Amino acid sequence: xxxxxxxxxxRLSLAAAALVAATVxxxxxxxxxxxxxxxxxxxxxxxxxxxxxxxxxxxxxxLPLNDEGRARADAYQVxxxxxPERQCILYTVQYMVMGPQNLRITSEVDPISGRVVAWRxxxxxxxxxxxxxxxxxxxxxxxxxxxxxxxxxGEWQGNMLVAYTTHMTEDMVWRNGVQASDQATITETFVRHxxxxxxxxxxxxxxxxxxxxxxxxxxxxxPAVRVLPEPCEPQVEIQRKEGDVPHYLPGTNPFLKELxxxxxxxxxxxxxxxxxxxxxxxxxxxxxxxxxxMCTKNCCGGVGxxxxxxxxxxxxxDPAIKP
Amino acid sequence: MVRVRxxxxxxxGALVVAASVHAAGQAPPAAPAGQGGRGRGNPxxxxxxxxxxxxxxxYWVANISEDWRWRMLTPAKGDYVSVPINFAxxxxxxxxxxxxxxxxGEQCKSYGAPGLMRAPTRLHITWQDDETMxxxxxxxTQTRLFHFGEWKAPAGEPTLQGDSVATWEGPRxxxxxxxxxxxxxxxPVPKFGSLKVVTTHxxxxxxxKNGVPYSDKTTLSEYWxxxxxHSGTEWLVITxxxxxxxxxxxxxxxxxxxxxxxxxxKWDPTPCNTRW
Numbered sequence: 001x002x003x004x005x006x007x008x009x010x011r012l013s014l015a016a017a018a019l020v021a022a023t024v025x026x027x028x029x030x031x032x033x034x035x036x037x038x039x040x041x042x043x044x045x046x047x048x049x050x051x052x053x054x055x056x057x058x059x060x061x062x063l064p065l066n067d068e069g070r071a072r073a074d075a076y077q078v079x080x081x082x083x084p085e086r087q088c089i090l091y092t093v094q095y096m097v098m099g100p101q102n103l104r105i106t107s108e109v110d111p112i113s114g115r116v117v118a119w120r121x122x123x124x125x126x127x128x129x130x131x132x133x134x135x136x137x138x139x140x141x142x143x144x145x146x147x148x149x150x151x152x153x154g155e156w157q158g159n160m161l162v163a164y165t166t167h168m169t170e171d172m173v174w175r176n177g178v179q180a181s182d183q184a185t186i187t188e189t190f191v192r193h194x195x196x197x198x199x200x201x202x203x204x205x206x207x208x209x210x211x212x213x214x215x216x217x218x219x220x221x222x223p224a225v226r227v228l229p230e231p232c233e234p235q236v237e238i239q240r241k242e243g244d245v246p247h248y249l250p251g252t253n254p255f256l257k258e259l260x261x262x263x264x265x266x267x268x269x270x271x272x273x274x275x276x277x278x279x280x281x282x283x284x285x286x287x288x289x290x291x292x293x294m295c296t297k298n299c300c301g302g303v304g305x306x307x308x309x310x311x312x313x314x315x316x317x318d319p320a321i322k323p
Numbered sequence: 324m325v326r327v328r329x330x331x332x333x334x335x336g337a338l339v340v341a342a343s344v345h346a347a348g349q350a351p352p353a354a355p356a357g358q359g360g361r362g363r364g365n366p367x368x369x370x371x372x373x374x375x376x377x378x379x380x381x382y383w384v385a386n387i388s389e390d391w392r393w394r395m396l397t398p399a400k401g402d403y404v405s406v407p408i409n410f411a412x413x414x415x416x417x418x419x420x421x422x423x424x425x426x427x428g429e430q431c432k433s434y435g436a437p438g439l440m441r442a443p444t445r446l447h448i449t450w451q452d453d454e455t456m457x458x459x460x461x462x463x464t465q466t467r468l469f470h471f472g473e474w475k476a477p478a479g480e481p482t483l484q485g486d487s488v489a490t491w492e493g494p495r496x497x498x499x500x501x502x503x504x505x506x507x508x509x510x511p512v513p514k515f516g517s518l519k520v521v522t523t524h525x526x527x528x529x530x531x532k533n534g535v536p537y538s539d540k541t542t543l544s545e546y547w548x549x550x551x552x553h554s555g556t557e558w559l560v561i562t563x564x565x566x567x568x569x570x571x572x573x574x575x576x577x578x579x580x581x582x583x584x585x586x587x588x589k590w591d592p593t594p595c596n597t598r599w
Contacts, residue, residue, distance in 0.1 A: 043576045044405070045405050045406070045407065045575055045576050045577050046389045046390045046405055046577050046578075047389050047390055047405070048404050048405040049404060061391035061392055061395075062387060062388045062389060062390075062391030063388070064388070157515050158376070158493050158513065158514065158515020158516055159492070159493040159515060159516060159517060160515065160548060160550065162550065164553065185553060187550070187551070187552050187553050189548070189550045189560070191517065191546070191548050191560075191562070193492075193517070193519075193546045193562060196562065196564075196576065198546070198548070198560065198562040198578050200550060200558075200560050200578070200580070202550075202552040202553070202558070204552065204553055204554065212552045212554070212556065213388060214386055214388055214552075214558060214580045214582075215388060215389060215580075216389075216560055216562075216578035216579075216580060217578065218562055218576045218577070218578055220576070263392060263399070265392065265396065269395070269396075276391075276395070277386050277387050277388055277391075278384055278385070278386070278387070278443070279384065279385065279443040279444060279445060279461075279462065279591070280589070281395065281443075282395050282396075282443045283591075285395075285396065286599055289396060291396065291397050291398060291399045291400075291533070292399040293399065293400065294399055294400050294401050295398070295399040295400065295401040295402035296399075298404055299401050299402050299403065299404060300403070300404065
């Protein structure tokens with residue numbers, strides 16, 4: 001009897017040790033698993049035109065596009081988006097830093113260990129939901145289904161969440177027809193400094209880009225902002241003949257030089273490409289560029305002096321601004 | 324029976340102690356970076372250079388993939404899109420005249436820290452001493468100094484690059500314990516973290532080349548982070564806050580991206596220029 005009791009207590013001892021060990025060594029979160037959950041307000045203090053109203057047709061400035069990327073974008077007609085079968089195609093992960101919307105982030109927590117299994121980024125309006133798996137699962141086969149949200153895994157590196165996304169669908173990077181292919185991948189980082197979250201994305205696409213394309217955007221923690229839902233209901237907006245797909249054949253897009261003409265930017269610069277992103281390019285432009293005398297379009301930019309009216313006066317202003 | 328109970332308690336107790344040690348190794352210590360707080364007494368802080376959790380030194384080149392038309396080129400007068408300026412700033416920007424700046428010897432007004440960092444420039448970052456990081460730009464040939472530790476800003480007139488106070492953030496390096504009997508070998512410095520730089524005492528200047536102003540009341544706060552893309556290229560991302568009660572309606576938040584370069588072979592110093 002006493003022998004059985006001793007064995008029982010020994011087993012109890014081992015079980016207790018195992019339980020504590022499991023709790024401590026397995027469940028203790030690695031350093032700096034910072035909480036990034038909450039609603040985050042987008043601050044569009046860069047690229048306001050591209051991210052809010054949308055870029056001009058043919059504006060590829062700042063994009064390391066290759067010739068295939070340019071050709072694909074040149075063929076774009078905006079009314080393509082009005083086709084019922086295309087109205088509800090969602091933007092992929094990259095749109096978090098290229099689009100204008102706010103962001104809701106939640107965590108999925110394992111109820112036993114308390115570990116964050118996944119970070120979930122809400123979809124909104126026309127952007128797909130995005131999940132970053134934190135449990136060490138592998139990426140699927142390269143032949144697996146591609147979706148707008150892609151497949152993402154992440155890990156904390158100190159105070160930075162680093163994620164890698166594959167298996168995305170083809171997607172529009174800018175709303176003027178600039179595309180990323182379904183072979184693109186994205187390295188994402190999320191760093192929280194006080195109540196500001198900076199998200200950086202490096203898109204690598206062997207089909208349409210010459211080199212990695214980096215973008216970053218900052219969001220401010222704000223429980224008052226709205227994160228609009230994503231349901232989409234396609235409707236016939238334009239009557240078309242069956243099989244009619246809006247497009248421009250090579251060399252026929254009449255709008256490609258509008259930006260260059262308006263802002264006096266050399267056409268070569270408007271066409272983008274890796275070489276245009278670095279200081280050497282500015283030196284090339286020195287003798288061929290002179291700014292227009294006065295800004296005439298999109299000068300105010302929402303949060304700046306207000307929003308321009310038809311005469312390009314900044315009229316809709318913040319209460320602090322006296323027109 | 325009693326012995327067995329004791330063994331259970333001992334096992335649990337040992338694991339709890341081990342757990343505490345394990346957790347302490349992972350949780351952020353209470354003391355700020357490089358400011359001691361470990362061991363007996365008040366051990367001296369680890370010098371900022373030795374405490375650096377990330378290595379920012381070397382050459383970096385600006386990757387102008389955002390706001391290209393406003394950063395790569397001098398934009399038209401009156402183009403202040405994306406900047407949350409107020410009406411006072413709009414009035415000044417609308418009156419921008421580079422020839423007046425040239426006549427006043429103010430060619431560098433767009434090269435102060437808040438405007439400089441958005442320029443198409445290369446950065447060369449070195450340690451001037453154990454507590455001072457030096458940042459040079461070839462664009463406008465400017466120098467910023469980031470002061471760690473107990474540095475006190477000198478009195479005097481505001482300057483183009485202002486006074487910058489720097490701290491390391493993130494996983495905090497423990498201080499070197501100089502107490503008697505302490506282990507001689509300091510624990511390793513964490514590999515991850517951020518640099519925070521707060522710059523004040525700035526001479527008024529331009530946020531943009533085309534005369535969008537900032538005032539002498541401006542505070543520039545920057546967080547510097549490193550990341551790598553999937554092919555291993557190293558990137559520097561600087562999240563930047565500009566607070567200016569005189570000319571901004573609210574905080575201007577941007578983020579800048581620089582790519583690491585192997586050496587300074589492309590370094591090309593140029594002087595300030597009001598128009599280009």
